[in-house]
Amino acid sequence: MGLFHDSSNDNTTCPMPRPLVADASENFIGEFTFHKFNMILSGACTAITCLVILFAMIKHSLRFSNPNEQLKIMRIATLLPIYSILSFIPICFPNSYVYLTGWIEVIQGIALYTFLMLLCDFLAPNDRNRVVFFAGLRIPSRKDKNEKRDGLTWLQKTWYFVLQYPAVAAILAVAQCITEAADVYCLESNNRHFAHLWLNVIRIISLNFAIMSILRFYANLKSYMQEHKPLLKLLAFKMVVGLVFIEQIIFMILHSTDALKETSTMSYADVYIGLPTMIICIQMVPFAFFFNYAYSTKPYRVSSNSARYDNSMEYLAVEENEAGRSYQSRQYQGGPLGIYAWLAFCNALEFFREITSTYHMFREGRMRMVDPMTSQESYRMQYSM
The missing domain is CATH 1.20.1070 (Rhopdopsin 7-helix transmembrane proteins)
Structure with a gap:
């Protein structure tokens, strides 16, 4: 049945x-x-x-x-x-x-x-x-x-x-x-x-x-x-x-x-x-x-005369430097004919790596909110670039 x-x-x-x-x-x-x-x-x-x-x-x-x-x-x-x-x-x-x-x-x-x-x-x-x-x-x-x-x-x-x-x-x-x-x-x-x-x-x-x-x-x-x-x-x-x-x-x-x-x-x-x-x-x-x-x-797009420091709202990768100014990497990273981009795209393991990275981000983030002092060193090692 x-x-x-x-x-x-x-x-x-x-x-x-x-x-x-x-x-x-x-x-x-x-x-x-x-x-x-x-x-x-x-x-x-x-x-x-x-x-x-x-x-x-x-x-x-x-x-x-x-x-x-x-x-x-x-x-x-x-x-x-x-x-x-x-x-x-x-x-x-x-x-x-x-x-x-x-x-x-x-x-x-x-x-x-x-x-x-x-x-x-x-x-x-x-x-x-x-x-x-x-x-x-x-x-x-x-x-x-x-x-x-x-x-x-x-x-x-x-x-x-x-x-x-x-x-x-x-x-x-x-x-x-x-x-x-x-x-x-x-x-x-x-x-x-x-x-x-x-x-x-x-x-x-x-x-x-x-x-x-x-x-x-x-x-x-x-x-x-x-x-x-x-x-x-x-x-x-x-x-x-x-x-x-x-x-x-x-x-x-x-x-x-x-x-x-x-x-x-x-x-x-x-x-x-x-x-x-x-x-x-x-x-x-x-x-x-x-x-x-x-x-x-x-x-x-990266123009030939683009400045190293740029305050525009274009959504390029943004990092904060010591002076607090937005730093934008103004260069193409795809390699000849975009080969590096295609290699990254075809790497299926990268997708699962992002999932595990996000999971660890939540775990470390919660630890930091609960006890900032004890998790500070672990958090720095996990996310420092």
């Missing part, structure tokens, strides 16, 4: 045909079936998205004047081409859809977490300054506006709420592949006997925690980041996630009400997989151009 289906019971038999074949009996346009038309259109859109984002990443690698921020921007940028590629592959091979969609959520979770850390970089360029900045903040409580919480504790909770999403998404992606292989997932059904319903519920709850945490982070600290245009960057990122989520709900309603069903020109695979993924591939094209604009390299 249990949650998942018993094949002897017709009410719990998955109605989804196996294997999936895009075999519509009539052509959709001219000599093309919907499947072939979809492959051509979605393939072209995927290629455009990849080229536009690659161009944006190349620009950042060549103008790599602030490695911390620009490396995160390059990582966030990969969400769009990966979304397109992992949506295009199931159009060509419909049976791969369930095995790939879960990993899109993992990439999306990593991008959400990276975006949170990018906002933290806008506020303070390193862990030492970050502890000082957030420890001095008092964040209004959601339940009682008169009640204030210390900023460091609030940041730590926000960090956990956002970090849980890629971790949960990775577990769900593995579970989705296993249950699909065991024939207990059933993409079409929301019956409680199939894993599809339960995995989706967990995914939605996890995503909601992450999204709401980032929105609250922006709402509380937007006044400190105006020169970085955080709303524009948030929209360039949030619209991708939000629109795809809304479309999933719309298609779920259309399928459940039989408003969208297979026809002579559209097979089962076309309706349930081809059409939703085609829309994703198409909409990633304007998102790619918008991303290029929102995450422009203009603030990172």
Whole structure:
């Protein structure tokens, strides 16, 4: 018995045909079936998205004047081409859809977490300054506006709420592949006997925690980041996630009400997989151009006559010298053809190193707030540059 289906019971038999074949009996346009038309259109859109984002990443690698921020921007940028590629592959091979969609959520979770850390970089360029900045903040409580919480504790909770999403998404992606292989997932059904319903519920709850945490982070600290245009960057990122989520709900309603069903020109695979993924591939094209604009390299450009000491509001790496003047490193650090930037980008261990570094930052920061004298030496050794 249990949650998942018993094949002897017709009410719990998955109605989804196996294997999936895009075999519509009539052509959709001219000599093309919907499947072939979809492959051509979605393939072209995927290629455009990849080229536009690659161009944006190349620009950042060549103008790599602030490695911390620009490396995160390059990582966030990969969400769009990966979304397109992992949506295009199931159009060509419909049976791969369930095995790939879960990993899109993992990439999306990593991008959400990276975006949170990018906002933290806008506020303070390193862990030492970050502890000082957030420890001095008092964040209004959601339940009682008169009640204030210390900023460091609030940041730590926000960090956990956002970090849980890629971790949960990775577990769900593995579970989705296993249950699909065991024939207990059933993409079409929301019956409680199939894993599809339960995995989706967990995914939605996890995503909601992450999204709401980032929105609250922006709402509380937007006044400190105006020169970085955080709303524009948030929209360039949030619209991708939000629109795809809304479309999933719309298609779920259309399928459940039989408003969208297979026809002579559209097979089962076309309706349930081809059409939703085609829309994703198409909409990633304007998102790619918008991303290029929102995450422009203009603030990172180094002019030939730029001063060593600069009081401008451009978001280059900022350090405080003994005189209290803002010092900005005004040189590109990407190396020939941006090779150093690409090597750092391809180093997956760097992502996990940042997670452990942030964890230690919270631990040392809390120790410093509780007992500044006993933690001073440990804190200096951890964060001194």
